[in-house]
Amino acid sequence: MFDFSILTEWIHSQLLQFMPEWLAVTTECVLIGVVLLLTYSVLALFYIWFERKVCAAFQCRLGPNRVGPFGLLQSVADMFKILIKELISLNHTDKFLFALAPYLVILASMLAFAVLPWGNGLQIINFNIGIFFLIAVSSIGVLGILLAGWSSNNKFTLIGAMRSGAQMVSYELSIGLSVLTMVAFAGTMNVVEIVEAQNNLWFIFSGHIPAIIAFIIYLIAGTAETNRGPFDLPEAESELTAGYHTEYSGIHFGFFYLAEYLNLFIVSGVATLLFFGGWMPLHFPGWDGFNAIMDYIPSVVWFIGKAIALSFIIIWFKWTFPRLRIDQMLALEWKYLLPINLFNLVLMVLIIVYGIHF
Numbered sequence: 001m002f003d004f005s006i007l008t009e010w011i012h013s014q015l016l017q018f019m020p021e022w023l024a025v026t027t028e029c030v031l032i033g034v035v036l037l038l039t040y041s042v043l044a045l046f047y048i049w050f051e052r053k054v055c056a057a058f059q060c061r062l063g064p065n066r067v068g069p070f071g072l073l074q075s076v077a078d079m080f081k082i083l084i085k086e087l088i089s090l091n092h093t094d095k096f097l098f099a100l101a102p103y104l105v106i107l108a109s110m111l112a113f114a115v116l117p118w119g120n121g122l123q124i125i126n127f128n129i130g131i132f133f134l135i136a137v138s139s140i141g142v143l144g145i146l147l148a149g150w151s152s153n154n155k156f157t158l159i160g161a162m163r164s165g166a167q168m169v170s171y172e173l174s175i176g177l178s179v180l181t182m183v184a185f186a187g188t189m190n191v192v193e194i195v196e197a198q199n200n201l202w203f204i205f206s207g208h209i210p211a212i213i214a215f216i217i218y219l220i221a222g223t224a225e226t227n228r229g230p231f232d233l234p235e236a237e238s239e240l241t242a243g244y245h246t247e248y249s250g251i252h253f254g255f256f257y258l259a260e261y262l263n264l265f266i267v268s269g270v271a272t273l274l275f276f277g278g279w280m281p282l283h284f285p286g287w288d289g290f291n292a293i294m295d296y297i298p299s300v301v302w303f304i305g306k307a308i309a310l311s312f313i314i315i316w317f318k319w320t321f322p323r324l325r326i327d328q329m330l331a332l333e334w335k336y337l338l339p340i341n342l343f344n345l346v347l348m349v350l351i352i353v354y355g356i357h358f
Contacts, residue, residue: 002298005121032124036113040262045075047261050308051315058319082254090152090247097151102248102255104144109262111137116269117191117278119299130191131183134270135176141259142168148256149244160243163233163326167224170333171231174221177341181214181348182207182274195278200285202277208356210348215275217337217344219313222267224329226260229318233326268310272303276310279303 015024049064049072056063064071090098114124115134125133142165149161185207186194197203203211224231235243245256272278279302281294324332350356 003121004119004299008121036110036124040110040113040258041079043265044258044261045079047264047311048075048078050311051261054312054315055319058316079254082257083251085250087250087252093153093247094151097147098247099252101144101148101151102245102252102259104147105141105259106255108137108139108141108144109259109266111140112266113262115191116266116303117195117273118303119279122279122300123192126190126192128188128190131179131189131194134191135172135179138266139172141263145244148248152244152247154247156241157244157246160235160246164227164244166326167227167231167233167329170330171221171224171337174217174333174337174341175225177338177345178214178218178221179270179274181210181341181345184345184348185211185352191273191278194273195280198277198280200283202275202280202282204275207275207348208351210344210351211275213340213344214348215271217341218271218274219310221333221337222271223314223317224333226263226267226314228260228264228314230321230323231329232318232323233329264311264314265307268307268314269303271310272306276306277302 012024012028015027019027052074053063053071055061064074067074067077089095112134115130115137117123127133145164145168146161149157149159149164152158182203183189183194185203186197188194188197198206200206204215205211207214227233227235235245245253248256279299281291281297281299281302283291283294
């Protein structure tokens with residue numbers, strides 16, 4: 001399987017031939033930033049089209065099919081529409097915080113993007129507390145949502161922001177404990193080492209029952225964390241028009257819109273990393289011929305393919321289950337998911353201590 005670190009080291013050596021090291025590193029940072037923004041934009045456009053198609057299939061409709069082949073350019077047309085819309089300036093709002101909020105939401109997802117292992121040797125940040133960093137930066141998004149709801153000076157946006165704050169803070173506990181369960185099994189918080197530990201068998205198979213329980217809880221909590229149905233109470237159209245981003249227009253609304261879809265990819269990417277081997281191909285011990293065939297598939301294809309497959313499950317949730325009430329949503333977390341998660345963590349520790357795993 002191709003190691004992308006060979007390519008990145010070659011680019012670094014080529015830059016050093018023409019410029020000093022500090023300038024080469026600065027140039028690389030700029031290039032990485034540009035690639036990250038392009039990837040961010042393309043993925044968001046794809047996910048918008050992808051959800052529309054999945055939703056249409058569930059409802060026996062065609063979905064986008066006019067702009068471009070199979071409606072692929074419909075998302076691009078919508079992007080240009082948002083870019084040229086006017087930014088409406090509101091009276092009686094905190095203008096600085098109102099403008100800052102969408103950038104905080106975007107910043108959180110961009111930083112989380114940097115930790116994901118996209119392929120063999122293809123990762124922006126790699127250090128020994130990668131999982132801790134990922135959980136920390138992903139928590140920044142709730143600040144942007146709370147600021148958006150409060151600074152808009154609107155009762156609907158404030159209620160939506162308070163709902164979102166309560167929901168995201170609550171379900172972060174389940175996400176954190178699910179992640180901690182798998183970190184305990186892996187024995188490291190280094191993202192690359194977690195992927196490499198799944199060389200012979202993905203954790204969803206080798207981790208026994210606790211890994212399956214942690215995955216199911218992570219998927220439910222991740223759906224709630226991204227404010228997607230049936231947990232979309234912060235944006236409940238029938239109650240709050242659009243929730244915390246009711247007063248936003250133009251590109252500022254677009255930032256919230258993009259962040260929702262990119263957070264869907266990040267949640268799926270982290271699940272891929274922790275449970276399904278990240279970019280690691282499907283390997284079974286002793287199946288050398290099968291494993292060799294799997295190695296021919298590029299590592300980037302493995303990672304993105306797994307993430308999109310998990311995203312399909314989360315989208316399936318949204319278009320299958322009705323919206324929960326706020327008390328039902330919080331009861332699900334505090335009365336059921338959290339106690340199960342705590343018990344599951346203890347169970348995983350016992351399995352590790354006594355070596356009852358593959």
